[in-house]
Amino acid sequence: MSDSDLEPPEGAPPIPPPPAEDRLDEDDRLKPEFVREVMGLVEAGDSEGARELVRPLHPADLADLFELVDSDDRRALAASIADELDADVLAEMNDWVREELVEALEPAAVAEIAGEMETDDAVAMIEDLEEDEQRAVLRALDPDDRAAIEEALSFPEESAGRLMQRDLIAVPEHWTVGHVIDWLRSGEGLADSFWEVFVVDERHHPIGTMPLSRILRTPRRVAVAEIMQREQTLIPVDMDQEEVALRFQKYALISAAVIDQSGRLVGMITVDDIVHIIQEEASEDALLLSGVGEGDINEPVIDSYKSRVTWLIANLGTALVAATIIGMFEATIERMVALAALMPIVAGVGGNAGTQTLAVTVRALATNQLTRSNTMRAITREIRVACLNGATVAVLIGLGVSLFFWNPLLGAVIAAAMMTNIVIAGFAGVMLPVALDRAGADPAVASSVFVTMVTDSMGFLVFLGLASESGLVG
Structure with missing residues (x-):
């Protein structure tokens, strides 16, 4: 085979160069020294030098560059390498970073970029703008592009209409x-x-x-x-x-x-x-499930605060419920200090068991594995798993406490409480998300708060209640 056989045919697009090893690390992320070099040129006002450095980058890598620099530096970087900032780069960019940059552009510039994008990518960019900014961008678009994007925006968010491409064969x-x-x-x-x-x-x-x-x-x-x-x-x-x-x-x-x-x-x-x-x-x-909203590191601090503090306040409320139950058994705890040391174990292990079941159930609901036709089978399965887990952990904690405190009755009480709480946790972990899903709510949003409340409250109630009624505390 001759060298001419390896040449691309006339009129074919050029083959892009492979990523340079001196720009990317082993995880295909831009190296810190490369980012510093680019920003040094930007700060020095050497726009041509900055463009030369970033020109060989793949659009996805160039989008990463904007994520890696400080928020205050992104507009300066965009101004320096504006010629390289095309539709492909914006399509690959993190939503928060893209929104920040788009807001800094004139509507005509946004419309020009949107006209080069596939419809779904253009919709993703424009739908995050304020209503007046959306209208300004739409007015600047070509009539055909404007009609396609307006039609897409008329569909519900996160629907196939927003996601689809109009260009097809x-x-x-x-x-x-x-x-x-x-x-x-x-x-x-x-x-x-x-x-x-x-x-x-x-x-x-x-x-x-x-x-x-x-x-x-x-x-x-x-x-x-x-x-x-x-x-x-x-x-x-x-x-x-x-x-x-x-x-x-x-x-x-x-x-x-x-x-x-x-x-x-x-x-x-x-x-x-x-x-x-x-x-x-x-x-x-x-x-x-963790109560952190979108959890994006590029999300504004105020937005992150608002999404997280709500669930922290909800958790505070559930903790107060558990504290109230503990207060009901104050005299019991005073007569036997060992109960104070052991009751967090019952609540903590029960909470972990509930979280395990919750994660499995939410995933099954999200992937359509758990439907109305097999709900009872799924509930029965999780309770059986909880019984096996509860029996195993109960035996271990019961023997351990009996030997450590030389008190077989205390070991029996904590074993019974552990068994009961793990079974309750398994039942709550599957029933709560199913009930929320049937009610039309997102089971991933609120399930963890309620499961934690159930396992903590029931763990304390069962353990301290058994200790009081069993004659363990004289």
């Missing part, structure tokens, strides 16, 4: 494969990237799909109707993005058609968008 079923190939090669007004071609009827209803691989391997004379796959997964335009992600995962989809209320094809969703949604939804549930 659709052909009539009476075409041949040759017609399709010739049309695709013409390149006139076609989507930049796609993996399958949708087949529509005269009402523009999707009736099938054809993967590109099947088109390229089929003779030109064959009719589209003969090779298209008629079974397909259609996404309603108002479907929640989490449900969309579940369908992609369940049916191993690469792309899917989005239809409106009349069944017309209005857009498509591709798997690269779904990857972001899966990551976003998984992170959201994990953070909500």
